[in-house]
Amino acid sequence: MKRSLFVHVPAFIGVRTVLNTMVRMVYPFLPILGRGLEVDLRMLSLAITIRSASGVLGPFLASVGDSRGRKTGMLFGVSLFTAAASVMAIWPTYPAFVLSLVLGIMANFVFVPSMQAFLGDRVPYERRGLVLGLSELGWSLSYIIGVPIVGLIIDRQGWHAPFLYFAGLGLIAMLTLWIILPNDRPVRAGQPGILQNMRLVLTSVPALAGIAFAMGLSASNELVNLTFGAWLEQAFAVKIAALAVASAIIGASELSSEVLSSALVDWLGKRRAVVIGLACNGLAVLALPLIGRSLTGALVGLFFIYLAFEFTLVSSIPLMTEVMPNARATFMSTYIAAMALGRALGAMILPGVYNYETPLRILPAMLTAAFLSLIAYIFLRNVKTVPSPDGLPPAI
Numbered sequence: 001m002k003r004s005l006f007v008h009v010p011a012f013i014g015v016r017t018v019l020n021t022m023v024r025m026v027y028p029f030l031p032i033l034g035r036g037l038e039v040d041l042r043m044l045s046l047a048i049t050i051r052s053a054s055g056v057l058g059p060f061l062a063s064v065g066d067s068r069g070r071k072t073g074m075l076f077g078v079s080l081f082t083a084a085a086s087v088m089a090i091w092p093t094y095p096a097f098v099l100s101l102v103l104g105i106m107a108n109f110v111f112v113p114s115m116q117a118f119l120g121d122r123v124p125y126e127r128r129g130l131v132l133g134l135s136e137l138g139w140s141l142s143y144i145i146g147v148p149i150v151g152l153i154i155d156r157q158g159w160h161a162p163f164l165y166f167a168g169l170g171l172i173a174m175l176t177l178w179i180i181l182p183n184d185r186p187v188r189a190g191q192p193g194i195l196q197n198m199r200l201v202l203t204s205v206p207a208l209a210g211i212a213f214a215m216g217l218s219a220s221n222e223l224v225n226l227t228f229g230a231w232l233e234q235a236f237a238v239k240i241a242a243l244a245v246a247s248a249i250i251g252a253s254e255l256s257s258e259v260l261s262s263a264l265v266d267w268l269g270k271r272r273a274v275v276i277g278l279a280c281n282g283l284a285v286l287a288l289p290l291i292g293r294s295l296t297g298a299l300v301g302l303f304f305i306y307l308a309f310e311f312t313l314v315s316s317i318p319l320m321t322e323v324m325p326n327a328r329a330t331f332m333s334t335y336i337a338a339m340a341l342g343r344a345l346g347a348m349i350l351p352g353v354y355n356y357e358t359p360l361r362i363l364p365a366m367l368t369a370a371f372l373s374l375i376a377y378i379f380l381r382n383v384k385t386v387p388s389p390d391g392l393p394p395a396i
Helices: 005-024 032-036 041-062 072-090 094-122 125-135 135-156 162-182 195-204 206-238 238-266 270-291 295-320 325-353 363-380
Strands: none
Touching: 005 072, 005 094, 005 135, 005 162, 032 041, 032 094, 041 094, 041 195, 041 325, 072 094, 094 125, 094 206, 094 325, 125 135, 125 238, 125 270, 125 295, 135 162, 135 238, 195 206, 195 325, 206 270, 206 295, 206 325, 206 363, 238 270, 238 295, 270 363, 295 325, 295 363, 325 363
16 A cells, blocks of 8 residues: 555545544434434434435536546535534524534545545556555544543533534634645546536436446345334333444444454455455345344344445445446445435335334244345346546555
């Protein structure tokens, strides 16, 4: 790995940890935020739904990473994050909260694809799994480090205090990226713009297969996300303590899978690693109803489900960066947006496959999750990679 990447990658991990913390803090602190905003759960759910729906705009904004350069794309993403935090720090009301949620998720949709495209430009394909896997540590670290720190700030300074800190961290992140990132080369004459890049993505069979793969994979995992809390609470009569343990287990499994993927994906091969992860994910969700007859068994089962899912997701990223190198940032933002749409699909499917009144009967939901993993595998077979076009920065 080139010396400059020893600076870039840790910086990216730090920035992503901050961005992801503001996204993930909403769920554990939802009741506290509701009391502070003086709104009920229905209004909070509406705000989160609006946030999810806004993901469809992500690819259009993130295309700036292709049309104006990777550095510009990353700075734009962090500026959206800073605006999201600032609006809540200045005006802590429900309308500001909705706007903050939308801007915060859009910040991720813009920053992450530009960052992945930046690394994809500079790291050869055979080594890309390690570098991109390391950059994903910001996801698990946000849950292991970021969210607990937010909890301490809320406890000591109030429910809206974290947003002021996020705004300050956003400004620091912008300054850091401005200093450490190289200036992109001037845009070539005739380089495609946003609409042209989106047309390239939406008319490419391998790209569409990648989008369908992302939707199937995330829909499968969302069925687990939406059932495990109610299932643990109802089946084993546990409350906050056990749910906190489950959250810690999920964070630990995410971190383990990111490290595992970074170490193995280049050695195994990107596609083989994704296939192995999908197979393990399918087996894990099928095993959960069998081993989840006790609380210990349920927690062990959840650990392996999230381990397999996150390994599959992280391993898929370097593969997807080579599907459309000529519109890399645009495609990767579409890929991330497809993950969000897949989660919406999982939420739509849930009422038909899981009955909260019979918490022990999770088998239909887990069978559906395994089936969606199989669908994802079918689409994965149509994902093809192509060589990077001439004119991109040389491989390192």
